Amino acid sequence: MATINIRRDVTDPFYRYKMERLQSKIEGKGNGIKTVIVNLSSVAQSLARPPAYVIKYFGFELGAQTNTNPTDDRWIINGAHDAAKLQDYLDGFISKFVLCKKCKNPETDVNIKDGRIVLDCKACGQRTDVDLRLKLSSFILKNQPKKGKKDKSTKKAERRARKEAEAHGDEDASQNGGSPGDSASDHADENGDYDVAAGSDDEFTRTITEGAKDIEAEDAKEIQWSVDTSEEAVKARAKDLPDDLKRALVVEDDDEGEGGSSAYDVLGKWVLDTAAEKGGVDKLDNVEIYLKAQELGIEKKHRTLTVLAQTLFDEHIVKQIEPRAGMLKKMITSERHEKAFLGGTERFVGIEKPELIPQVSAILVKYYENDLVSDDILKAWGTKASKKYVDLKISKSVRKSAEKFIEWLDTAESEEEEESDEE
Numbered sequence: 024m025a026t027i028n029i030r031r032d033v034t035d036p037f038y039r040y041k042m043e044r045l046q047s048k049i050e051g052k053g054n055g056i057k058t059v060i061v062n063l064s065s066v067a068q069s070l071a072r073p074p075a076y077v078i079k080y081f082g083f084e085l086g087a088q089t090n091t092n093p094t095d096d097r098w099i100i101n102g103a104h105d106a107a108k109l110q111d112y113l114d115g116f117i118s119k120f121v122l123c124k125k126c127k128n129p130e131t132d133v134n135i136k137d138g139r140i141v142l143d144c145k146a147c148g149q150r151t152d153v154d155l156r157l158k159l160s161s162f163i164l165k166n167q168p169k170k171g172k173k174d175k176s177t178k179k180a181e182r183r184a185r186k187e188a189e190a191h192g193d194e195d196a197s198q199n200g201g202s203p204g205d206s207a208s209d210h211a212d213e214n215g216d217y218d219v220a221a222g223s224d225d226e227f228t229r230t231i232t233e234g235a236k237d238i239e240a241e242d243a244k245e246i247q248w249s250v251d252t253s254e255e256a257v258k259a260r261a262k263d264l265p266d267d268l269k270r271a272l273v274v275e276d277d278d279e280g281e282g283g284s285s286a287y288d289v290l291g292k293w294v295l296d297t298a299a300e301k302g303g304v305d306k307l308d309n310v311e312i313y314l315k316a317q318e319l320g321i322e323k324k325h326r327t328l329t330v331l332a333q334t335l336f337d338e339h340i341v342k343q344i345e346p347r348a349g350m351l352k353k354m355i356t357s358e359r360h361e362k363a364f365l366g367g368t369e370r371f372v373g374i375e376k377p378e379l380i381p382q383v384s385a386i387l388v389k390y391y392e393n394d395l396v397s398d399d400i401l402k403a404w405g406t407k408a409s410k411k412y413v414d415l416k417i418s419k420s421v422r423k424s425a426e427k428f429i430e431w432l433d434t435a436e437s438e439e440e441e442e443s444d445e446e
């Protein structure tokens with residue numbers, strides 16, 4: 024299924040936070056017409072939020088009834104709604120209930136404390152508040168999950184809080200009156216859109232009403248707050264890379280026998296973090312880096328070189344190669360390693376620092392002079408664009424800039440040959 028960036032304003036194809044595009048279908052007709060969001064669970068999982076929040080948010084925005092607790096994973100909004108429009112609404116949900124308010128990273132935990140909803144950012148560490156005036160905020164506060172066993176006083180306090188919230192909700196409902204033409208986002212009961220119009224008894228309405236009854240009891244069990252334990256989410260967490268660095272440390276996944284990519288991401292993040300801490304990547308010691316790779320058990324892996332090429336350098340890369348050559352030489356032990364190193368370099372200049380593309384030839388000269396990559400590999404790499412590490416367009420522009428180097432290499436070789444002929 025097609026995936027899109029969780030932040031649709033980020034156009035970087037290597038943005039690591041992705042989700043499925045919303046898939047919906049319209050069912051029924053007339054008054055019974057409804058929109059089923061086929062992959063809501065998957066999308067919610069990518070956002071590490073309970074699907075009930077997402078569907079509920081749509082309900083509030085559209086002023087439509089929704090079911091927040093389907094037993095069959097059929098997430099339904101009453102009425103016919105355009106998928107593109109829902110996707111736009113989802114952007115709103117993400118910006119209000121998922122993204123860190125400070126750094127806009129989507130990897131946040133939801134914490135509820137003292138009636139506040141706080142997003143705890145894993146990237147920058149900032150805790151920011153969700154606007155409590157939003158209707159969904161009331162729903163979230165009202166449907167807090169139970170966290171294991173609690174002592175009596177906590178339970179009592181929670182019961183009291185819930186009662187208060189209910190009383191508050193009922194008040195709204197009575198004010199609501201249910202004039203059908205009104206925009207529901209202004210008037211809908213913040214307890215939910217369960218206040219089903221009197222006398223309507225079609226099957227869909229019944230389903231929703233039944234679901235509403237169960238929700239108080241069931242949501243607590245069903246809703247997994249911040250701890251999404253799906254394989255995908257765990258993997259995403261292991262990567263745990265700040266979005267603003269956008270290093271795209273996604274190493275190729277098609278290799279066998281090298282396990283998951285998380286150790287590589289850990290190494291990459293460690294280099295970046297330590298560099299930031301120390302005030303520049305040049306302050307990082309070669310031995311330190313090597314030992315870190317060793318600690319992670321990847322000091323002999325070719326993919327490690329892809330990560331290092333993306334993290335060891337900044338805009339002064341040409342000058343930074345030689346001081347790293349000793350360590351790199353120790354780690355580059357096969358042609359495969361050489362290629363992985365070039366791939367990382369291609370990503371670094373192609374995606375991370377495109378302003379360095381004109382320097383590709385100068386970079387390659389340094390690789391060559393320091394015996395990091397052999398001339399055969401350099402030649403093969405420099406003459407054939409590939410979409411293994413970056414998209415083809417970027418790959419081509421990197422190769423274009425490598426032309427000077429390839430020419431230089433040819434000349435250097437033919438001179439060497441001439442010299443040896445003379446001997």
Ligand SMILES: [Zn+2]
Nearest residue numbers: 123126144147
């Ligand atoms: Zn943040």
